[in-house]
Amino acid sequence: MSGRGGDASGGPGSGIRHGSTRIVRFPGEDGPETGILHLPATAAPRGGHPIVVFGHMTTGGSRRSAPSLGHPGHPEWRRMSQGDALCDLLLRRGIAVLRPDYPGIGGSGVHPYLLGGPLSGSLRAMMRARHDFDDRLGDDWLVAGHSEGAVAALFAGAADEPDSRSRLRGVAAVTPVTRMDLSIRASLALPGVAPGSGVVSALIGLMLRGAATADPVLAALIDGEGLSPAARARWRDLDRLCLSELAAADSWGGIAPGRIGGPARRALFTRLYASFRANDVAAVTGFRTPVRIDAAWFDEVAPAPLTARLLRRYRRAGVDLTARWWPSHHSGTMRAQHAPSHAADWIAARFSR
CATH class of the missing domain: 3.40.50.1820 (Alpha/Beta hydrolase fold, catalytic domain)
Structure with a gap:
């Protein structure tokens, strides 16, 4: 081996x-x-x-x-x-x-x-x-x-x-x-992307993608109306880029945290917060x-x-x-x-x- x-x-x-x-x-x-x-x-x-x-x-x-x-x-x-x-x-x-x-x-x-x-x-x-x-x-x-x-x-x-x-x-x-639920709740209130803060949106993308591996309801929301058009357009970046690249303005770093969710954003983040609680150290x-x-x-x-x-x-x-x-x-x-x-x-x- x-x-x-x-x-x-x-x-x-x-x-x-x-x-x-x-x-x-x-x-x-x-x-x-x-x-x-x-x-x-x-x-x-x-x-x-x-x-x-x-x-x-x-x-x-x-x-x-x-x-x-x-x-x-x-x-x-x-x-x-x-x-x-x-x-x-x-x-x-x-x-x-x-x-x-x-x-x-x-x-x-x-x-x-x-x-x-x-x-x-x-x-x-x-x-x-x-x-x-x-x-x-x-x-x-x-x-x-x-x-x-x-x-x-x-x-x-x-x-x-x-x-x-x-x-x-x-x-x-x-x-x-x-207690990532507290940190992410605070970030979702941000109206835009502050200089150097693109990594926050990149991490949220990774969090959603990871949590969905254990939550079929969250996975269905991601496939449905959970994501905004901007986040959906960048979803596949999570499969091919590293974190620094995801945080760039031409990827997840160009999406404000508050604009990641789509019409079903409330349900989307409710499921994500539940994952945080289940996996909190x-x-x-x-x-x-x-x-x-x-x-x-x-x-x-x-x-x-x-x-x-x-x-x-x-x-x-x-x-x-x-x-x-x-x-x-x-x-x-x-x-x-x-x-x-x-x-x-x-x-x-x-x-x-």
């Missing part, structure tokens, strides 16, 4: 300075998927390298959005490489990293954007296939992620073990999104291991008040929680000077116990 060799100088993982990198293919829950395997340069300890399965932030919903196909010249490279600083620190500590592309991106079908079950299933499926990738990979693992990947990680951290030999040691989530509290959450004071995607509410909920539920706030924005929290070094130390400590 090992895949093509990755080019660490300009291909996937080119921001990684330690260890080796290659693209792998593995059986997902609904068909073959792709991802990136990072192996430490150090010799494996007895029992094999411990593993972090890392979920990436939103890059889009098309095959073009797969981080395993990324390179520094790709329009989505900034987001595709967002986890490199953390992954490199883990490799220096002798920890292997698995990074799935996700269903619908590194595999067939439609990307289930922000749906906790399928996203977490992708992380767990890649862990399940570890011994097909390399016999130096062990059974101790930790699940981690950033943004959309943090949603995947939190859901995976409360799910069953991937197999009878795996042993989950913890969950590390950086800027997890929560605030409802995930059945963790069997410690959880770490790194949050940003100036987060434009996961606003600090909503994240603070999530942390309070977890603490009330008795979650063994470590939280750290950073003076940064959503993506900036993953810069080397912020969460990565502290998160890497916390992760390494989970494997030493």
Whole structure:
């Protein structure tokens, strides 16, 4: 099951300075998927390298959005490489990293954007296939992620073990999104597209497309009168473009959020809000291991008040929680000077116990 060799100088993982990198293919829950395997340069300890399965932030919903196909010249490279600083620190500590592309991106079908079950299933499926990738990979693992990947990680951290030999040691989530219904309701009131805000409409398109994979009523509304003519004309862009391209003025970025819905817009967004509630990380509290959450004071995607509410909920539920706030924005929290070094130390400590 090992895949093509990755080019660490300009291909996937080119921001990684330690260890080796290659693209792998593995059986997902609904068909073959792709991802990136990072192996430490150090010799494996007895029992094999411990593993972090890392979920990436939103890059889009098309095959073009797969981080395993990324390179520094790709329009989505900034987001595709967002986890490199953390992954490199883990490799220096002798920890292997698995990074799935996700269903619908590194595999067939439609990307289930922000749906906790399928996203977490992708992380767990890649862990399940570890011994097909390399016999130096062990059974101790930790699940981690950033943004959309943090949603995947939190859901995976409360799910069953991937197999009878795996042993989950913890969950590390950086800027997890929560209560998206509140954020999207606010954006729909915007009459136009402010400079630099085209990504909001692009994300709404991805949200509708992803939620419809689990909601036939929403799918019917999209096929019927749920979308405006402008949104309908750009619907297929979701199948072929990455997020940066979707956010451009000639795609979803040229449609004001308030003009995405059609005659049945009220029903359309009612179904979308229901999907948000069903897949909100605030409802995930059945963790069997410690959880770490790194949050940003100036987060434009996961606003600090909503994240603070999530942390309070977890603490009330008795979650063994470590939280750290950073003076940064959503993506900036993953810069080397912020969460990565502290998160890497916390992760390494989970494997030493």
